[in-house]
Amino acid sequence: MEEPLIPVVPMSHTAHIRSHRKPRRSASTMAMRAGVAGGVLSSLAVAGASGAANAAEPVTQTLELPTLTGDVAAQVAQSAAATQLAAANYELQAERDAAAAKAAQEAKKDLAEAKQKAEAKKKAEEARKAAAEAAASRSSQRTTLSASASASTGVSAPASGSVGTVIAFLKAQVGDAYVMGATGPNAWDCSSLVQAAFKQVGVDLPRVSQDQSMQGTDIPLSSIQVGDILYWGSKGSAYHVGVYIGNGQYLDAANPSKGVVIQDLSGYPASGAVRVL
Numbered sequence: 001m002e003e004p005l006i007p008v009v010p011m012s013h014t015a016h017i018r019s020h021r022k023p024r025r026s027a028s029t030m031a032m033r034a035g036v037a038g039g040v041l042s043s044l045a046v047a048g049a050s051g052a053a054n055a056a057e058p059v060t061q062t063l064e065l066p067t068l069t070g071d072v073a074a075q076v077a078q079s080a081a082a083t084q085l086a087a088a089n090y091e092l093q094a095e096r097d098a099a100a101a102k103a104a105q106e107a108k109k110d111l112a113e114a115k116q117k118a119e120a121k122k123k124a125e126e127a128r129k130a131a132a133e134a135a136a137s138r139s140s141q142r143t144t145l146s147a148s149a150s151a152s153t154g155v156s157a158p159a160s161g162s163v164g165t166v167i168a169f170l171k172a173q174v175g176d177a178y179v180m181g182a183t184g185p186n187a188w189d190c191s192s193l194v195q196a197a198f199k200q201v202g203v204d205l206p207r208v209s210q211d212q213s214m215q216g217t218d219i220p221l222s223s224i225q226v227g228d229i230l231y232w233g234s235k236g237s238a239y240h241v242g243v244y245i246g247n248g249q250y251l252d253a254a255n256p257s258k259g260v261v262i263q264d265l266s267g268y269p270a271s272g273a274v275r276v277l
Contacts, residue, residue, distance in 0.1 A: 162201035162277050163227035169197045170243055170251045176260040178253045188253040188260060194229060194241050203276055213238035216276035221269075227277050230270035244273065 170193070179187040184196055191209040198205050205212050213231040224230070226246045231238035242252030245262065250270070253260050 162203075165201050166197045166227055166243065166277070167245055167251075169200045170245070171262075173260045174251070174262065176253070178256050178259045190241050190253045193253045193260065194243060197243060198276065201277070205276070209233075209238045209241040210236060212241050213272065213274065216274040219273040219275050221273055224273045225275070228273045228275050230265075230273050232268075232271050235272055238271070242270075 173184075173188065173193060176184075177187040178189060180189050181192075182188055183192040188196070191207060191212055194209075194212060195205045195207060205215060209231060212229060213233075213235050216229070218235075219225075219228055224244050226244060228244045230242045230244055230250050230252075232240040240252070242250040242263075244250050244265075248265050249262055250265060251260070251262050254263065
Protein backbone atom coordinates (compact mmCIF):
# COMPACT_ATOMS: atom_id res chain seq x y z
CA MET A 1 0.00 0.00 0.00
CA GLU A 2 1.40 3.30 -0.86
CA GLU A 3 1.84 6.03 1.75
CA PRO A 4 -0.19 9.24 1.25
CA LEU A 5 1.74 12.29 0.11
CA ILE A 6 2.08 15.29 2.55
CA PRO A 7 1.89 18.64 0.77
CA VAL A 8 4.94 20.95 1.29
CA VAL A 9 4.30 24.62 1.91
CA PRO A 10 7.02 26.92 0.70
CA MET A 11 8.61 29.19 3.48
CA SER A 12 10.00 32.68 3.24
CA HIS A 13 13.76 32.92 3.18
CA THR A 14 13.71 35.28 6.14
CA ALA A 15 11.29 33.51 8.37
CA HIS A 16 13.91 32.06 10.64
CA ILE A 17 15.94 35.29 11.09
CA ARG A 18 15.23 37.42 14.22
CA SER A 19 14.60 41.07 13.75
CA HIS A 20 17.47 43.42 14.80
CA ARG A 21 15.47 46.60 14.80
CA LYS A 22 15.25 48.44 18.18
CA PRO A 23 11.78 48.96 19.53
CA ARG A 24 10.30 52.29 18.82
CA ARG A 25 10.35 54.81 21.75
CA SER A 26 7.16 56.46 22.68
CA ALA A 27 6.60 60.06 21.81
CA SER A 28 6.43 61.14 25.44
CA THR A 29 9.81 59.67 26.23
CA MET A 30 11.37 61.34 23.32
CA ALA A 31 9.88 64.65 24.24
CA MET A 32 11.16 64.39 27.81
CA ARG A 33 14.65 63.68 26.67
CA ALA A 34 14.55 66.56 24.29
CA GLY A 35 13.44 68.88 27.10
CA VAL A 36 16.20 67.76 29.42
CA ALA A 37 18.77 68.18 26.73
CA GLY A 38 17.47 71.64 26.01
CA GLY A 39 17.62 72.57 29.69
CA VAL A 40 21.18 71.40 30.01
CA LEU A 41 22.17 73.31 26.96
CA SER A 42 20.47 76.39 28.32
CA SER A 43 22.28 76.08 31.66
CA LEU A 44 25.56 75.65 29.89
CA ALA A 45 24.87 78.68 27.85
CA VAL A 46 24.01 80.75 30.88
CA ALA A 47 27.07 79.49 32.73
CA GLY A 48 29.22 80.32 29.79
CA ALA A 49 27.76 83.77 29.61
CA SER A 50 28.22 84.29 33.33
CA GLY A 51 31.78 83.02 33.16
CA ALA A 52 32.46 85.38 30.33
CA ALA A 53 30.93 88.24 32.25
CA ASN A 54 32.92 87.39 35.35
CA ALA A 55 36.03 87.11 33.37
CA ALA A 56 35.35 90.53 31.94
CA GLU A 57 34.45 92.18 35.28
CA PRO A 58 36.20 91.26 38.64
CA VAL A 59 34.11 90.44 41.64
CA THR A 60 34.11 93.28 44.20
CA GLN A 61 31.77 91.87 46.89
CA THR A 62 32.85 89.25 49.48
CA LEU A 63 30.33 87.15 51.34
CA GLU A 64 30.99 86.86 55.08
CA LEU A 65 30.02 83.83 57.09
CA PRO A 66 27.88 84.52 60.12
CA THR A 67 29.67 84.52 63.50
CA LEU A 68 27.18 82.23 65.11
CA THR A 69 29.87 79.61 65.68
CA GLY A 70 31.97 81.96 67.88
CA ASP A 71 28.95 83.10 69.89
CA VAL A 72 27.85 79.55 70.50
CA ALA A 73 31.35 78.58 71.70
CA ALA A 74 31.39 81.53 74.09
CA GLN A 75 27.98 80.62 75.41
CA VAL A 76 29.05 77.00 75.88
CA ALA A 77 32.19 78.12 77.74
CA GLN A 78 30.18 80.46 79.98
CA SER A 79 27.69 77.71 80.69
CA ALA A 80 30.49 75.27 81.59
CA ALA A 81 32.12 77.85 83.88
CA ALA A 82 28.80 78.57 85.56
CA THR A 83 28.20 74.85 86.03
CA GLN A 84 31.69 74.35 87.51
CA LEU A 85 31.21 77.32 89.85
CA ALA A 86 27.84 75.99 90.98
CA ALA A 87 29.38 72.58 91.62
CA ALA A 88 32.20 74.17 93.64
CA ASN A 89 29.67 76.17 95.67
CA TYR A 90 27.64 73.03 96.35
CA GLU A 91 30.79 71.17 97.44
CA LEU A 92 31.85 74.05 99.70
CA GLN A 93 28.39 74.23 101.23
CA ALA A 94 28.44 70.48 101.80
CA GLU A 95 31.81 70.75 103.54
CA ARG A 96 30.50 73.60 105.71
CA ASP A 97 27.41 71.60 106.61
CA ALA A 98 29.55 68.58 107.50
CA ALA A 99 31.89 70.73 109.62
CA ALA A 100 28.93 72.31 111.39
CA ALA A 101 27.42 68.90 112.10
CA LYS A 102 30.74 67.62 113.44
CA ALA A 103 31.18 70.73 115.61
CA ALA A 104 27.68 70.31 116.98
CA GLN A 105 28.35 66.66 117.78
CA GLU A 106 31.64 67.52 119.53
CA ALA A 107 29.94 70.30 121.47
CA LYS A 108 27.25 67.87 122.58
CA LYS A 109 29.94 65.39 123.66
CA ASP A 110 31.86 68.10 125.54
CA LEU A 111 28.68 69.18 127.29
CA ALA A 112 27.98 65.60 128.37
CA GLU A 113 31.54 65.24 129.66
CA ALA A 114 31.27 68.56 131.51
CA LYS A 115 28.06 67.39 133.14
CA GLN A 116 29.72 64.12 134.16
CA LYS A 117 32.70 65.98 135.61
CA ALA A 118 30.43 68.37 137.49
CA GLU A 119 28.45 65.44 138.86
CA ALA A 120 31.67 63.65 139.87
CA LYS A 121 32.96 66.82 141.54
CA LYS A 122 29.69 67.20 143.38
CA LYS A 123 29.85 63.62 144.61
CA ALA A 124 33.48 64.07 145.65
CA GLU A 125 32.56 67.17 147.64
CA GLU A 126 29.70 65.32 149.29
CA ALA A 127 32.06 62.45 150.14
CA ARG A 128 34.58 64.92 151.59
CA LYS A 129 31.94 66.53 153.76
CA ALA A 130 30.73 63.13 154.91
CA ALA A 131 34.32 62.12 155.74
CA ALA A 132 34.85 65.37 157.69
CA GLU A 133 31.66 64.78 159.64
CA ALA A 134 32.69 61.19 160.33
CA ALA A 135 36.14 62.36 161.51
CA ALA A 136 34.55 64.92 163.84
CA SER A 137 32.23 62.27 165.23
CA ARG A 138 35.15 59.88 165.69
CA SER A 139 37.17 62.56 167.47
CA SER A 140 34.28 63.07 169.86
CA GLN A 141 34.10 59.34 170.46
CA ARG A 142 37.85 59.27 171.15
CA THR A 143 37.47 61.93 173.82
CA THR A 144 34.69 59.93 175.46
CA LEU A 145 36.70 56.71 175.18
CA SER A 146 39.79 58.32 176.72
CA ALA A 147 37.76 59.71 179.60
CA SER A 148 36.19 56.30 180.19
CA ALA A 149 39.61 54.60 180.12
CA SER A 150 41.04 57.05 182.62
CA ALA A 151 38.06 56.60 184.94
CA SER A 152 38.18 52.80 184.75
CA THR A 153 41.94 52.53 185.34
CA GLY A 154 42.23 55.34 187.81
CA VAL A 155 44.85 57.03 185.64
CA SER A 156 44.46 60.75 185.49
CA ALA A 157 46.81 62.89 183.44
CA PRO A 158 48.04 66.09 184.92
CA ALA A 159 45.56 68.90 184.45
CA SER A 160 48.24 71.27 183.23
CA GLY A 161 51.83 71.32 182.06
CA SER A 162 53.71 69.85 179.12
CA VAL A 163 53.23 66.22 180.19
CA GLY A 164 49.49 66.72 180.46
CA THR A 165 49.40 68.08 176.90
CA VAL A 166 51.38 65.09 175.59
CA ILE A 167 49.11 62.55 177.30
CA ALA A 168 45.95 64.34 176.17
CA PHE A 169 47.14 64.25 172.55
CA LEU A 170 48.01 60.56 172.76
CA LYS A 171 44.66 59.57 174.23
CA ALA A 172 42.87 61.51 171.51
CA GLN A 173 44.45 59.16 168.93
CA VAL A 174 43.24 55.93 170.59
CA GLY A 175 41.43 53.88 167.92
CA ASP A 176 43.47 55.18 164.97
CA ALA A 177 45.00 52.69 162.55
CA TYR A 178 48.57 51.45 162.58
CA VAL A 179 50.26 51.84 159.19
CA MET A 180 54.01 51.50 158.78
CA GLY A 181 55.43 54.86 157.70
CA ALA A 182 52.18 56.78 158.34
CA THR A 183 52.40 60.13 160.16
CA GLY A 184 48.76 60.89 160.96
CA PRO A 185 46.34 62.33 161.41
CA ASN A 186 44.26 59.13 161.31
CA ALA A 187 47.01 56.52 160.93
CA TRP A 188 50.41 56.19 162.65
CA ASP A 189 53.34 53.97 163.30
CA CYS A 190 54.91 53.77 166.81
CA SER A 191 57.63 56.41 166.39
CA SER A 192 55.54 58.91 164.38
CA LEU A 193 52.89 58.91 167.16
CA VAL A 194 55.49 59.60 169.87
CA GLN A 195 57.14 62.30 167.73
CA ALA A 196 53.78 64.05 167.06
CA ALA A 197 52.81 63.92 170.77
CA PHE A 198 55.96 65.64 172.02
CA LYS A 199 55.88 68.13 169.18
CA GLN A 200 52.71 69.51 170.82
CA VAL A 201 54.93 70.94 173.59
CA GLY A 202 57.83 72.03 171.42
CA VAL A 203 60.07 68.96 171.75
CA ASP A 204 61.48 67.83 168.40
CA LEU A 205 62.24 64.13 168.47
CA PRO A 206 63.89 62.07 165.72
CA ARG A 207 61.57 60.20 163.37
CA VAL A 208 62.57 56.57 164.10
CA SER A 209 62.48 54.52 167.30
CA GLN A 210 66.23 53.73 167.28
CA ASP A 211 67.08 57.43 167.51
CA GLN A 212 64.31 58.22 170.00
CA SER A 213 65.74 55.68 172.44
CA MET A 214 68.93 57.78 172.49
CA GLN A 215 67.19 61.03 173.53
CA GLY A 216 66.90 62.63 176.99
CA THR A 217 67.94 60.92 180.22
CA ASP A 218 67.93 57.20 180.88
CA ILE A 219 65.37 56.20 183.54
CA PRO A 220 65.25 52.83 185.32
CA LEU A 221 61.98 51.01 184.66
CA SER A 222 61.36 50.99 188.42
CA SER A 223 61.36 54.79 188.49
CA ILE A 224 59.38 55.66 185.36
CA GLN A 225 56.81 58.50 185.47
CA VAL A 226 53.91 59.60 183.30
CA GLY A 227 55.28 61.01 180.08
CA ASP A 228 58.48 58.92 179.93
CA ILE A 229 59.29 57.26 176.59
CA LEU A 230 59.48 53.47 176.71
CA TYR A 231 61.43 51.47 174.16
CA TRP A 232 61.77 47.79 173.26
CA GLY A 233 65.06 46.38 172.08
CA SER A 234 68.59 47.58 172.73
CA LYS A 235 69.28 51.28 173.29
CA GLY A 236 70.18 52.83 169.97
CA SER A 237 68.65 49.93 168.03
CA ALA A 238 65.14 49.87 169.52
CA TYR A 239 62.42 48.44 167.30
CA HIS A 240 59.39 49.87 169.15
CA VAL A 241 58.44 52.85 171.35
CA GLY A 242 55.49 54.03 173.42
CA VAL A 243 54.69 56.51 176.24
CA TYR A 244 54.02 55.61 179.88
CA ILE A 245 50.66 56.97 181.09
CA GLY A 246 50.74 55.68 184.70
CA ASN A 247 49.35 52.76 186.74
CA GLY A 248 51.52 50.24 184.92
CA GLN A 249 50.10 51.18 181.47
CA TYR A 250 51.47 52.70 178.31
CA LEU A 251 49.95 54.03 175.08
CA ASP A 252 51.37 53.13 171.70
CA ALA A 253 50.64 52.45 168.04
CA ALA A 254 50.96 48.72 168.56
CA ASN A 255 50.53 46.93 165.22
CA PRO A 256 48.13 46.66 162.24
CA SER A 257 45.73 44.39 164.15
CA LYS A 258 45.46 46.61 167.27
CA GLY A 259 46.11 50.15 166.02
CA VAL A 260 46.58 52.85 168.70
CA VAL A 261 45.77 51.32 172.12
CA ILE A 262 46.43 51.45 175.87
CA GLN A 263 48.18 48.33 177.20
CA ASP A 264 49.63 46.90 180.44
CA LEU A 265 53.37 46.78 180.85
CA SER A 266 53.02 43.41 182.56
CA GLY A 267 51.87 41.88 179.31
CA TYR A 268 54.72 43.28 177.25
CA PRO A 269 57.54 44.65 179.48
CA ALA A 270 59.71 47.42 177.99
CA SER A 271 63.49 47.18 177.62
CA GLY A 272 64.21 50.71 178.87
CA ALA A 273 62.96 54.26 179.28
CA VAL A 274 64.12 57.84 178.66
CA ARG A 275 62.79 61.16 179.94
CA VAL A 276 62.70 64.22 177.72
CA LEU A 277 60.40 66.45 179.80
